[in-house]
Amino acid sequence: MxxxxxxxxxxxxxxxxxxxxxxxxGTWLMPHGIAPEDKINMLQYQEDGKTxxxxxxxxxxxxxxxxxxxxxxxxxxxxxxxxxxxxxxxLALTLFRFVFALxxxxxxxxxxxxxxxxxxxQWVVSSMPAFIFLFPPLAGMYFGLRLDQGLKADPHYQLLFxxxxxxxxxxxxxxxxxxxxxxxxxxxxxxxxIEASRLMGGSVFHRTMxxxxxxxxxxxxxxxxSEFMQVLFLLGQLAVFNIVLGGVETIGDSDAGYSIAITTxxxxxxxxxxxxxxxxxxxxxxxxxxxxxxGLFLALQFFLNQLKRRYGSERQLM
Numbered sequence: 001m002x003x004x005x006x007x008x009x010x011x012x013x014x015x016x017x018x019x020x021x022x023x024x025x026g027t028w029l030m031p032h033g034i035a036p037e038d039k040i041n042m043l044q045y046q047e048d049g050k051t052x053x054x055x056x057x058x059x060x061x062x063x064x065x066x067x068x069x070x071x072x073x074x075x076x077x078x079x080x081x082x083x084x085x086x087x088x089x090x091l092a093l094t095l096f097r098f099v100f101a102l103x104x105x106x107x108x109x110x111x112x113x114x115x116x117x118x119x120x121x122q123w124v125v126s127s128m129p130a131f132i133f134l135f136p137p138l139a140g141m142y143f144g145l146r147l148d149q150g151l152k153a154d155p156h157y158q159l160l161f162x163x164x165x166x167x168x169x170x171x172x173x174x175x176x177x178x179x180x181x182x183x184x185x186x187x188x189x190x191x192x193x194i195e196a197s198r199l200m201g202g203s204v205f206h207r208t209m210x211x212x213x214x215x216x217x218x219x220x221x222x223x224x225x226s227e228f229m230q231v232l233f234l235l236g237q238l239a240v241f242n243i244v245l246g247g248v249e250t251i252g253d254s255d256a257g258y259s260i261a262i263t264t265x266x267x268x269x270x271x272x273x274x275x276x277x278x279x280x281x282x283x284x285x286x287x288x289x290x291x292x293x294x295g296l297f298l299a300l301q302f303f304l305n306q307l308k309r310r311y312g313s314e315r316q317l318m
Contacts, residue, residue, distance in 0.1 A: 012306040015299045023084045030077035032064070034266060040072025057282050067284040069274070070251060070260050075288045078266030083296075085267040089245065090232040096170040097227060101177035106212065108178070109185025110204045122179040130172045131237045138165060138243050147246075158246050165245060169234065177227055188215050218311050225304045229297065236293055239269040240276055248274075268293050 022029070032038065042053045056072035058064055066075040108114045125133070141147075141164060145157040185208075188194065194211050213220075238244065248261045248270055263270035268289055275286030 006306075006309070008302075009306040009310050012299075012303040016303050019083075019296065019299060022080060023087055026080035026083050030074070030080050032074035032077045034073045034077050034081060038073065040068070057278075057285070059282075060284050066288040067282070069262055069285060071262060073266075075271075075285060078263070078271060079268065079288065079292050080266070082263065082266030082268050082271065085247070085265050086232075086235075086269055086293075086296075089267075089269070090228055090235060093166065093169050093231045093235075094224065094228045096166065097173040097177055097231070098224065100170070101174045102181060104174075105178040105181025106185055106208050107204065109182035110189055110208060110212070112186075115182065118175060118179050118182060121175040125172060125175045130234055133172055134168055134234070134238065135241060135243065138168065138238065139241065142243055152250050162245055165243075169231065173227065173231065177223070180223060184216060184219060185212060188212055191215075222304065222308060225300070225307070229300050229304070232297060232300070235269050236272065236297075239272040242273045242277065244270045244273045268296075 040056050042055045043058075044051060044053055046052070056068045057070050058068045058072070060067040064074045064076070066079070068074055069078070104114070104118070108118055138161075141161050145153070145161060147153045147158060147161055189207075189212070194207055197207050197211060235244075244267075247264055247267055249264050251260050251262065260274075262274050271289035272286065272293060275282070275289050279286045
């Protein structure tokens with residue numbers, strides 16, 4: 001039953017609307033450009049009557065509120081431009097999980113078949129954090145194929161890693177998600193009106209589309225949002241250890257031992273991976289990207305909790 005809306009509920013909606021606006025219009029809100037012609041090699045300034053030069057990255061100042069990266073690009077501009085790529089990546093991976101888990105969960109919950117395999121695989125996958133399963137193979141591929149070299153890396157290797165990354169992140173989430181959907185399907189499948197539909201000759205597909213989906217639409221929204229946040233958090237964990245998808249360029253000279261891989265779009269996970277390598281020398285990079293990512297995650301969690309409170313779903317999902 002839908003509960004009366006609270007101030008917190010409207011605040012959560014306002015925050016989500018703000019995030020969506022930044023995602024859509026972030027490119028036009030950037031205070032500085034991030035095109036190749038906007039790179040800063042050095043800045044000239046006067047000190048003690050002498051002309052001196054400084055090279056990026058620059059600490060936060062009145063011109064660059066969150067500082068710059070090694071190319072002289074404004075970190076705030078990178079964050080505004082990169083939000084859409086971060087959310088898009090997490091959304092795509094969540095949808096991939098649902099493509100496989102949703103029909104399997106409905107089918108298993110409605111027919112009672114495949115439940116043993118689903119429970120066994122769900123137990124195996126959930127026995128330890130997903131990060132523990134994913135990090136060894138992905139790190140081995142990423143650094144073994146020298147993908148940390150950015151644009152200098154073999155594009156075929158980059159494609160292979162991207163396919164493996166997407167496949168593993170999708171695979172690791174299919175079984176817990178399908179198991180959860182199957183449990184809820186079994187719960188609703190015991191209702192008298194669904195049993196009546198079965199006795200009248202309704203197929204599994206008919207019962208699912210005409211009865212189960214309408215009954216579970218709110219729960220499916222909450223499950224999707226929860227899964228989206230799990231994917232986002234998992235991607236953030238991998239980013240801390242420099243495991244990210246493509247979209248980086250390399251500056252410096254790798255032969256001379258000076259090579260820095262930096263995101264070309266400002267994608268947040270790549271910024272976290274880049275900033276974590278320079279946390280001691282240039283802490284404003286990881287602080288800006290990490291704080292923004294944490295704020296995004298907390299905002300989504302707040303929104304989900306308020307949705308559950310409004311529609312009284314906590315008791316249903318127990």
